[in-house]
Each structure stands twice: as structure tokens, then as C-alpha cells.
């Protein structure tokens with residue numbers, strides 16, 4: 452079963468909220484604008500790997516793009532690829548890695564489309580050096596609902612370029628895009644993983660590795676006392692020794708059922724986190740590993756979101772300025788451990804100061820934390836609101852791609868430029884996220 456076939460109806464990765472919409476697959480770029488538009492608002496969507504409602508539109512029409520999956524051109528001298536916006540990063544890797552090219556920026560899953568990567572201006576483990584995906588997208592075509600086609604780049608229609616990168620799909624349909632790939636000579640990543648305890652040690656490791664291309668850490672948000680904020684710091688670089696480029700396919704596992712809600716509780720997740728922390732016996736481990744497990748450990752289990760049961764999951768991701776005041780992140784972590792809510796997928800990373808090209812892009816210099824929570828009605832939403840409050844108090848912001856419940860007041864504080872951005876929204880487009888955080892249609 453391929454990840455494209457795995458999901459019969461459209462829902463976002465968190466499976467919350469569940470909203471009904473008409474789903475209209477696009478097969479050809481000429482299918483847009485739809486001839487028989489029903490008059491309801493529209494939104495282009497990709498693989499639904501956003502967690503909340505940024506890719507949902509209650510009672511609207513979702514234009515599904517993954518069938519816009521054609522590679523249009525590739526220059527093997529420069530690594531410049533032009534493709535339709537529904538092409539996934541997985542498909543790009545299948546094409547490019549055997550030819551000695553790799554993605555310039557990659558998120559924690561390769562099952563996202565190029566259109567989705569631009570619309571959320573995604574970031575990866577190399578943000579401190581490479582910035583966001585939009586920086587490596589020299590141009591793309593934006594099609595508006597009145598049929599206007601705009602080729603956008605830093606010099607051509609630059610205001611539409613800036614509004615569409617990180618523009619959450621609201622400016623129209625991205626039909627094709629160019630991606631500037633980076634060269635590699637091997638599939639392998641030379642990595643080092645280091646155990647740490649506490650934010651100070653994490654910070655020291657991050658500061659000592661700013662020259663290393665990829666870095667990220669896993670942090671235990673259940674452990675308290677002397678184990679508070681323990682984790683594993685991972686860094687890696689493309690191996691510079693020529694090595695294999697051809698894939699060696701590994702079997703995928705798919706979770707065939709929803710786990711009952713009680714399966715994920717503080718004890719089971721705490722035990723998992725302790726096992727994970729201790730699986731690395733020494734303080735440090737180094738070696739060579741294929742890029743797949745380094746970048747996409749979770750992709751080995753298709754539909755792992757079903758681990759969270761039918762209720763779904765909430766994700767929280769914030770970025771906080773930290774050099775001036777590390778207290779914000781300490782308060783966030785303390786609020787999470789004190790809540791008693793189990794979370795076993797907490798990722799922490801230092802963002803660099805490479806400017807994002809998007810008007811509404813999420814990353815900014817600071818420290819970012821991302822983690823999943825099971826939905827427990829009595830506590831999850833209160834906790835998320837508290838975390839949003841701490842984020843606001845310390846001058847940070849939250850990531851719309853990962854959000855299902857931030858308040859309008861918080862959103863407008865995090866993104867004060869939202870009204871300026873509104874001028875670029877296509878009048879026929881909207882999303883449930885946008886309606887929730889602005890009160891506009």
C-alpha cells in the first residue's frame with residue numbers, strides 16, 4: 452500500500468478537527484480554476500501532513516493536488532528541478548538521489564508535496580545554515596481563481612512571491628515550482644548522537660555544532676527531577692566519501708488499526724522514553740547511516756498517527772527567542788511535565804538567523820520545540836492554551852501547520868502582519884484555520 456493510497460477521505464495528520472468538505476482531485480494544471488465551481492470557498496491541499504485545520508475548509512471545496520505529480524525539467528549541471536506542485540518530496544528523492552542530488556531542506560516526513568512545503572515554508576534539521584524551503588524555491592507559478600497566472604520569484608511579482616511562501620494556501624493554487632537541489636556523493640550520513648541532561652547542556656551542544664549541516668534533539672517531556680529535560684542530541688552531514696546512491700528498499704510497516712485511547716498514558720510513554728534514552732549506552736555514538744532513517748524515522752510506520760486512537764492528536768510547536776531569556780522554554784517544559792499528559796515525540800532545535808522569504812513564515816531566530824499530545828478533553832486544550840500564553844509572554848510564536856486550537860488573540864499577536872497579508876488572499880479561497888484565527892470568511 453503506498454502512502455498515496457493509504458487514506459480514503461481527507462483529514463489532517465492530527466485527525467482533529469474532523470470537518471466535512473467536498474474533495475475535488477486535480478489531475479491537470481488546466482483543471483484549475485474548476486469550470487463548475489459550486490460557489491463555495493476553495494483551498495488547495497496536498498498530502499494532509501499538516502496537523503490541524505490549516506489544510507481543512509468546513510463546507511468548502513478541497514482541491515487535492517497529489518495527482519499533479521509530473522516532473523517537468525531537470526538540469527543535471529545545476530541541480531535545478533521544475534515540477535508540478537503535487538509532487539512529493541519522496542518522489543523527488545527517488546528521482547534525484549541516484550543522480551547525486553538531495554533536497555535543500557527536508558521536514559521530518561518525506562510524504563509532503565512541494566506545494567505544501569512552500570505554503571507552510573517548512574524547515575528542517577539544517578535551518579541554522581540553510582533557512583527555510585522557500586529560500587531554495589527560486590520561482591513558482593501562482594494561479595488565482597479568476598484564471599490569472601503569475602510567475603513569482605524574488606524579482607518577478609515579488610510581493611506575491613513573499614505572500615505565497617508561508618501563505619498557508621490562501622493566495623491561490625501553486626501549480627508548479629522550481630527547487631534548487633544540493634549535490635551529494637553518497638546516500639550516507641555521517642552522524643553523531645550525544646546524550647544530554649538539561650537545557651544548558653543542550654544549548655552548549657547546539658552552540659558547538661553550528662557548522663554541522665544537520666542538528667536536532669529528542670527531549671523527554673515526561674521525566675522529572677534530576678532527569679528533567681534529558682534527551683539525545685543528533686547531528687549529521689552528508690558523507691563526503693563517494694558511496695552508494697541507489698536505493699536499498701526496506702519494508703514499510705502500516706499501523707492497521709486505531710490504538711485504544713488508554714494505551715497512551717504517562718506510564719507507557721514514560722517507559723518508552725526511558726527505553727529510548729537508554730538504548731544508547733554510552734554518552735556518545737558515531738557512525739554512518741542511510742539518509743532514510745536519519746531524516747525520516749517515523750515514515751517507516753505508515754499512519755503512525757493511529758497510535759493516538761480515534762480521538763486524534765494535537766501537536767504544539769513554538770519558537771522562542773532564547774539567548775536573551777531561556778526561562779520561556781523552561782516554563783514550557785515544566786508546564787508540559789506538570790500536566791501529566793504523555794508525549795513521546797518531542798523535538799527541540801535551535802533555529803538560525805537566516806531570514807525566511809515568506810511574509811507569514813513561522814521560523815525566527817530562537818529555540819523551537821515540537822511535540823504531540825493525545826486528545827484528553829479535560830486537559831489537552833487547557834494545556835495548549837497555557838503553552839500559547841507562555842509563548843506570547845516570551846515573544847515567541849506558534850506554527851500554524853501544527854496547530855488546531857490557538858486563539859485568535861494569540862495568532863494576531865504572533866503574526867501582527869496578518870492584516871497586510873490579507874490583501875493577497877484569493878477572494879475564492881479560505882481555510883478553517885484562517886476563519887478561526889481571524890473571524891473572516
Ligand SMILES: Cc1cc2nc3c(=O)[nH]c(=O)nc-3n(C[C@H](O)[C@H](O)[C@H](O)COP(=O)(O)OP(=O)(O)OC[C@H]3O[C@@H](n4cnc5c(N)ncnc54)[C@H](O)[C@@H]3O)c2cc1C
Nearest residue numbers: 497498499500501558559564566567570573574619620625
Ligand atoms: C511526521 C511529520 C513531521 C513533520 N516535520 C516537519 C518539520 O520538520 N518541519 C516542518 O516545517 N514541518 C513539518 N511537518 C509539517 C509538514 O511538513 C507541513 O504541514 C507541510 O506543509 C505538509 O505538506 P502537505 O503536502 O501534506 O500539505 P497539506 O498539509 O495538505 O497542506 C498544507 C498547506 O499547504 C497548502 N497547499 C498545499 N498544496 C498547495 C498548492 N498546490 N497550492 C497552494 N497551497 C497549497 C494548503 O492549503 C495548506 O495550507 C511534519 C509533519 C509530519 C506529519
